Amino acid sequence: MRLIFRNFSLLRSSWATALLLGVLLLVSLQSKAAAQSSAPDTLRVRPNLEELFIEPRFYSILEDPSGQLTLADVQQPVHAAAFERGDKLPTNMEHPGAAYWLRLVVRAEGPLAQHWYFELFDSHLNDIAFFPSAENGRNAVHTGADQPLTSRRFPYKNFLFRLALEPDQTQVFYLRLRSNSKTSFLSRLRTEQMLAVHFQAEYGLLGGFYGILLIMVIYNLCLYVFIGEQTYLRYVVYVLSSSLMFLSEDGLGFQYLWPGYPTLNQMIIAGSPILLLLTFSYYARQFLDAPQRLPHYDQWVRAVVLLSVAALLLDTIWLNSGLGFWLYLLPYGMIYYLAFRIWQRGFRPAGYFLLAHAMVAVSVGFLILRKLGIDTFTNTATVYSMNAAFVVEVVVLSYALGEKIKGIKDLTIRAQEKLVKQLRKKHLAQDRLVEQLKRNQELKDQLNTELESLVALRTEELRRQSDTISAQNRELLQANGLLALQSAAIEKLNTDLQRDLQEAKTARVLSKEVDFGEFSQIYPDKEACLVYLANLKWANTFQCRKCGHEKYCDGREPHSRRCTRCRYVESATAYTLLQKCKFSIIKAFYAVFLVYTHKGNYTSQELSRVLDLRQGTCWSFSQKVTEAMRRRRQAPDYDENEDWTHVLLDATGIVEEEVVGTEERASLSSSNRKVTL
Structure with missing residues (x-):
């Protein structure tokens, strides 16, 4: 029995040992698989290749929030194990301001006939350190958007670095990247010949693009000078602000116009989209005649644009939240809706406006996807789709602007034709009036002739009557002499009679027998009493009781007097027995x-x-x-x-x-x- 239990104990211990070994083997296999899955794929360069797009699976990333790690630090086992494959992480920098280490493993298979170059597409990276050798950090190339263009070994709008590849060898390259805004790790490897072909095609297309913009600016500026239509000037300002934004976005402005001013470059990069929003709304509202067609909605659009510009400036200067990109959607959306409403009301140029910005909306969609880190649709066509869309927009808007001016011209011509018809009717009426005036003049001359003959006859008759009257006047003068003597006598009698009558009235008033009825005939109303009292009070002269001034004018109360110096008013009853x-x-x-x-x-x-x-x-x-x-x-x-x-x-x-x-x-x-x- 004891032997059985001993054998059972040995068997149990052997099974436990085997189980422990199996668990250890499984853990080691899983850790090895995890290590293999976390390691990036090797980017293989062959002689028959000319360019390679670096997909996220070909590089690994290490985020350095402190920004203090060096090349030696990231090669230490602790940090080297923290690198993760690019396809396992977000494809953009999630934390602006932090440093990101990018590790790229490249193997050159066979002899290489040309040099290979590493190109970073984002020209807005603030600080870049490229280490051509993993063993030596002293040969690092240090450049970025915060430094002048002379810091770049190749004066190109994007960041370009030469890879010193050795045949049949695997080499590790490190890049240290830092950006103040969210950006992606998009990059590409190209040979010298492919790079030259790319330069020729890219700069040729960009030259054509900016040439079209320049032609449109000059053409519309000339139209504004000759026609004086303000819409052309607003369109020129809008195209110039768009050109400034494209120059800052693709890096050509920093490469050719302000290469020694990185601070100015950063200011233009941050401010050109805000300026574009202002000029676009300034032009679009004028082009669509929004203040006349939709005045209430136009006020809302203007207010939202101004508030958005203020918020964008605040975010750019102080907050740096990284959310400023979304502040553009509301004002642009309101402007597009404004164009749609006006187009519904029958304004034909608004349809061209919507058509012109349809491709721009699609290219902006591609830009939003790139900003969100979605690189599914990222290629050369989508990257430069905004340039092509803007060319189409410029051409269509120029045509639409011409159609608008043509419509205005047609309306003006129709108004002029209507005015000409009215003027013709006016001239006919004037001709008729002139003819009528001529007839009236003839009738007037005929009437004047007849009147002159009648006046001559009447004058002769009056002369005869005048002689008769003169003889009668002489007789009347003699009679008037006698009448004058009689009139003088009568006048003397009337004067004496009136004097006696007045004396009789006065005597009657001064007697005690006058009743109130008789008295009121002499002083019939308040007006007569005030007139009498005022004449009695100021019989000699007026003198102000306050300042002694003697000149006065009428006051507001009846028969009151106002001093012209101190403005004191004295009524007729003041300072008399009848006061109060x-x-x-x-x-x-x-x-x-x-x-x-x-x-x-x-x-x-x-x-x-x-x-x-x-x-x-x-x-x-x-x-x-x-x-x-x-x-x-x-x-x-x-x-x-x-x-x-x-x-x-x-x-x-x-x-x-x-x-x-x-x-x-x-x-x-x-x-x-x-x-x-």
Whole structure:
């Protein structure tokens, strides 16, 4: 039994050992497979090849967030094992500002008849270090968009590096890349001959492209100079801004125009798309007549464009979020929708506008895919599709602009033809009017002749009658002499009669027997009373009571006077016995007359009955008149025969009442203040 258990224990230990060995073997195989899968494929160069597109599986990438690693550091086992194949990672730089190490393994199979060159397509990489030898980092080529063009060994718009390949040997090349924006690792290997053919074809096409843009700029600028249509000038500005953006995008501007100014190159790269958005909206709205055809929507488009430009400038200068690319979609989309709406309304050039930007929209789609790291459609045709689309756009828009101007010209011609027809009708009417005027002139001449003959006859008749009248006038003069004497006598009698009548009226008024009805015939209304009082008050001259000035003008109240110097206004009743009178001024006149003529002995009851006023009011007013009469008798210039109207100008009582009132108010205020204390 013990032997059986011993054999069973040996058998169990042998199975455990075998299982452990199997697990170790499986782990080693999986790690070896993983290492093989993480290692990039070797890029093989053969004598019969002239160019190779470097696919992501041919290189491996190491991200260096700190940016401090050197060539020796990345060759250490720790960092060398961290390299990952390009097809296992995103095909673009996900973190702008970080350094990326790119490792490329190249094997030259057989003898090589030509030199091979490594080309990076993105000309906006800020910093590049190419290490032609993996063993020695001192021979590194250091260049980039942040450095002048002289830092490049080959003055080419893209980055070009020569590979020192040895026959039948496998070599490892390292590149250290850094960019401030998301970009891809697209690159290609070319031989000298293929590179020369490529240069010739590429620069020939680009030269034709910029030549077409230059021709369009000159042509439309000449049209603007000769025609004066502002749309042509806006189109020239738009084409120039587009040319600036293409020069910054393909690197030709940095290669030929500003090679020694990398900072300026970075500013143009960042600002040219923003400038293009402004000039495009500036031109498109004018071309589509948006302010006249869709004024409300045009205001929204203009506001969105300005806000987008401000956001793009903010993102470019301060934020650097990398999302500025998406801020272009909304304003461009609104402008395209604006063109579609206007085209629906029957504006034919808007259709050409939409057609011209259809290919541009497709090429922008390819650009968005490249920015997102999707290289499925990336090739020479799609890379340069925007240039071709823009050429088509320039040609179509030029034709559309010509069609628009032609349409305007046709409308102008039709308007001119309509105007010519109207002018012809006007000329016919004028001819008819001239003919009618000629007839009128003939009739007028005939009528004048007849009138002259009639006037001659009438003149002779009048002359005869004049002689008769002259003889009669002489007789009348004699009679007039006698009548003049009689008229003088009659005039003297009338004067005496009027004087006697006035004296009778005055005497009647000065008597005590005049009733209110008779009195009101002399002073019928308030206006007559105020006129009389004003003439009596200012009989001698006017003098301002504040500044003493003697010149005046009429005030707002009837018969008031305003000082022309201090603007003080004095009414006709001010500073008279009738100031602050509470009842009718006619009754006040009559009350003064009654009290004065009765020498102050007229009772308030009788005065209340005659004037139909309260007895208290009549008593107060009679007291005021009595006091005025007393003061008048004491005056030096008092005359016993003077009439009652002199009492009206008494103002002493009014001044005393105002002084007493002021003192009473001051005393009351002082007593209140004491009570409060």
